[in-house]
Amino acid sequence: VIEDACQAHGALYRGKRAGAIGDAAAFSFYPGKNLGSWGEAGAVSTNNDQLAEKLRKLRDHGAEKKYFHLTRGLNLRTINFQGAVLSVKLKHLDSWNDRRREIAFLYNELLEDVKEVVTPYESTFVKHVYHLYVIRAERRDALRSFLSERGIDTGIHYPIPLHLQKAYEDLGYVRGDFPNAEEAALSVLSLPMFPELTDDEVERVAKTIKEFYS
Ligand SMILES: Cc1ncc(COP(=O)(O)O)c(C=O)c1O
Structure with missing residues (x-):
């Protein structure tokens, strides 16, 4: 089950936070969202280590480490600056x-x-x-x-x-x-x-x- 938690940062369902219910969840940090960055950004949450590893590769052109591409992926990396903005805003x-x-x-x-x-x-x-x-x-x-x-x-x-x-x-x-x-x-x-x-x-x-x- 994949959750679309893009409009649900902080929401609760039967005592569980959105993003912690399914096998994985997608969050959008588009500027207008409850938790918004200063540009395009997003994240996937999961407790499944295997899936997390696969997703980390997919977001970085399928690379396991620099220049070693095990699968085909995309550039879905969120830039550090957005992370800095989000870490400040998350507290609020x-x-x-x-x-x-x-x-x-x-x-x-x-x-x-x-x-x-x-x-x-x-x-x-x-x-x-x-x-x-x-x-x-x-x-x-x-x-x-x-x-x-x-x-x-x-x-x-x-x-x-x-x-x-x-x-x-x-x-x-x-x-x-x-x-x-x-x-x-x-x-x-x-x-x-x-x-x-x-x-x-x-x-x-x-x-x-x-x-x-x-
Ligand atoms: C429910 C929902 N899912 C997915 C998306 C897509 O998110 P993004 O614009 O970060 O790709 C949005 C954004 O509006 C959304 O509201």
Whole structure:
């Protein structure tokens, strides 16, 4: 089992951290992530020594040691500078995630009575770290424009489901094959979410959403 933990730095599932559940996990340190570097970076976590050795070779053109290439690999090395940035930022990850959770709970509370909006649900056995705060919204595109005209930027994660991406055309899927994913692509909206967001700003976003539906 390979985990995609790219949006889940610090998240918990039944008491285990994301990245420690499967045989291996992929983390992205893209700048916008909960733990982001200052450029492209990523990591794989695993407790399997054999797999770790294989991955170390793969990221370095398949080399076991300099100039000795046992298999074919790629250049997937993260540069040292990114490591330095990440090691400083890692110390703040838990407190940044705590603040993201506070923001999410405030949004949940403020949007509770807006019947056109569905807020994210968190099970009792998980700890979400809200890389994104995604609502389902009626008339999503009109709401998005309304917010944008009032200086509130939002995102759509993601507008095109995988089976409708041109890159996977050859697999033969068509619209209607995955109706839930297709419906989600039309209704999801990511509201502003980052640790530095103030309560006043969250309140302004919620107020503007209410204004749109009133
Ligand atoms: C869930 C998920 N998986 C994978 C990726 C890919 O990560 P990267 O951009 O570092 O290749 C992302 C990045 O957006 C992601 O959010």
